[in-house]
Amino acid sequence: xxxxxxxxxxxxxxxxxxxxxxGYDFTGYARASLKRRMExxxxxxxxDCLSRLLPSVLYDVEAAQTAIDAISVPTSDFFRDxxxxxxxxxxxxxxxxxxxxxxxxxxxxxxxxxxxxxAILLHEIGLHKKARIVTTDINNAFLNHSKxxxxxxxxxxxxxxxxxxxxxxxxxxxxxxxxxxFLYIKxxxxxxxxxxxxxxxxxxxxxxxxxxxxxxxxIYFGENLQKRVFEVFQESLERGGFxxxxxxxxxxxxxxxxxxxxxxxxxxxxxxxxxxxxx
Amino acid sequence: MSKLLAIGFSAGGIPLTQTxxxxxxxxxxxxxxxxxxxxxxxxxxxIDLFNRVVALPVSMAFDKEPIHSGHVxxxxxxxxxxxxxxGYFALSHDARVKAVRPSIDVFLKSAAEIYEKxxxxxxxxxxxxxGADGMATVKSLGGVTIVLDxxxxxxxxxxxxxxxxxxxxxxxxxDDITALLQSVQES
Numbered sequence: 001x002x003x004x005x006x007x008x009x010x011x012x013x014x015x016x017x018x019x020x021x022x023g024y025d026f027t028g029y030a031r032a033s034l035k036r037r038m039e040x041x042x043x044x045x046x047x048d049c050l051s052r053l054l055p056s057v058l059y060d061v062e063a064a065q066t067a068i069d070a071i072s073v074p075t076s077d078f079f080r081d082x083x084x085x086x087x088x089x090x091x092x093x094x095x096x097x098x099x100x101x102x103x104x105x106x107x108x109x110x111x112x113x114x115x116x117x118x119a120i121l122l123h124e125i126g127l128h129k130k131a132r133i134v135t136t137d138i139n140n141a142f143l144n145h146s147k148x149x150x151x152x153x154x155x156x157x158x159x160x161x162x163x164x165x166x167x168x169x170x171x172x173x174x175x176x177x178x179x180x181x182f183l184y185i186k187x188x189x190x191x192x193x194x195x196x197x198x199x200x201x202x203x204x205x206x207x208x209x210x211x212x213x214x215x216x217x218x219i220y221f222g223e224n225l226q227k228r229v230f231e232v233f234q235e236s237l238e239r240g241g242f243x244x245x246x247x248x249x250x251x252x253x254x255x256x257x258x259x260x261x262x263x264x265x266x267x268x269x270x271x272x273x274x275x276x277x278x279x
Numbered sequence: 280m281s282k283l284l285a286i287g288f289s290a291g292g293i294p295l296t297q298t299x300x301x302x303x304x305x306x307x308x309x310x311x312x313x314x315x316x317x318x319x320x321x322x323x324x325x326i327d328l329f330n331r332v333v334a335l336p337v338s339m340a341f342d343k344e345p346i347h348s349g350h351v352x353x354x355x356x357x358x359x360x361x362x363x364x365x366g367y368f369a370l371s372h373d374a375r376v377k378a379v380r381p382s383i384d385v386f387l388k389s390a391a392e393i394y395e396k397x398x399x400x401x402x403x404x405x406x407x408x409x410g411a412d413g414m415a416t417v418k419s420l421g422g423v424t425i426v427l428d429x430x431x432x433x434x435x436x437x438x439x440x441x442x443x444x445x446x447x448x449x450x451x452x453x454d455d456i457t458a459l460l461q462s463v464q465e466s
Contacts, residue, residue: 002395002420004392004420030343030363030369031363031364032361032362032363032369032371032389033359033361033369033370033371033373035389035392036359036361036371036373036385036389037373073373075372075373075374216372218342219342219358219369219370219371219372220371222363223343226343246372247355247357248339248340248341248342248355248358248370249341249342249370250341250342252343
């Protein structure tokens with residue numbers, strides 16, 4: 001048996017350990033990207049194979065957390081994919097404003113760049129008082145990190161450029177306190193956000209929402225888990241509410257029970273049917 | 280019998296790839312996956328450009344999309360493209376590899392681990408060494424490795440890096456690569 005197939009077995013063992021021992025269920029994750037993440041976990045651990053990590057993952061909470069972080073590691077930027085933010089700013093804002101209140105569920109908090117991009121945007125378009133942002137992540141460590149709202153400064157230039165391309169007219173730096181190495185989001189943006197641990201593999205809808213943002217989360221999920229997530233979103237969304245996916249993601253075509261219609265195809269905005277009955 | 284053809288290139292590879300794909304049109308028995316380094320915007324125009332000049336259908340790959348023979352798929356800009364299981368793509372937004380995303384190395388390794396000996400991989404031209412590690416994996420798992428002769432392009436860093444790293448099956452001119460890939464059609 002070639003080595004890479006032995007690695008596949010080791011991955012299943014590790015997933016079982018994390019699920020049964022620590023309650024983190026990653027078994028519905030797409031294996032191709034998971035395998036790459038496991039390879040970098042092995043590299044950083046200094047071990048030569050994943051199964052040597054198993055004893056510590058089973059008995060040592062810190063080793064388990066390292067593995068959980070490696071699997072759920074987020075990569076994002078402020079105002080990533082500027083055209084999407086420009087569309088929210090110039091077009092979707094009006095639609096959102098037609099709801100009496102706006103609950104926004106941002107899925108996959110990661111290190112918070114997207115969550116705070118949203119908070120900044122809502123502030124600029126004057127919807128911050130009417131809107132409530134709830135951000136969720138499977139990984140509690142990421143939620144705690146995001147509450148602090150602090151990032152290395154090295155990406156500031158790229159993020160400022162994204163902000164400007166997204167139609168931002170203000171001074172991006174003014175939303176942060178800066179020191180030599182880090183930028184810290186100003187407190188006024190933190191108070192508008194609720195940070196909630198939520199596991200899309202197990203937990204249900206917990207909030208009636210008018211807008212769900214779930215970008216580049218589904219790509220890490222296998223097809224069955226993806227279908228479950230769409231059912232959760234459908235349940236959570238009010239009729240006429242919006243769903244935003246990542247640029248290379250789409251709703252599974254064979255999901256006939258999901259009444260989410262394409263709203264803006266290129267940018268991946270969907271809308272829950274305003275009328276119609278559930279099957 | 281091969282089940283998937285992967286083509287990787289960077290600088291200088293667009294006209295080469297167009298010539299190659301045109302020679303394989305109008306019908307090809309394998310899916311063709313092209314991994315190249317595109318700018319980070321939706322409408323790089325490359326898909327339209329290829330659809331205008333190539334008779335095979337060309338599109339951007341989507342997450343978990345089923346892979347069809349005779350179709351040309353491009354890795355979407357700013358995502359790594361992977362094979363989830365035989366016949367299905369997957370994407371990831373994980374860190375750049377050798378400063379690029381999509382990475383030719385990432386795709387070739389993933390595809391090689393799924394298709395093993397049934398993968399046909401071609402590296403054309405480019406100004407970095409992306410692809411060399413991936414080709415090593417393709418070779419070690421029994422796939423067929425083909426590299427454009429570095430003397431045939433101004434952007435020889437990429438094919439030369441592959442030749443340094445891997446004892447490839449074929450180093451060939453574009454005409455010979457075309458003939459090799461056409462022979463799949465007949466076999």
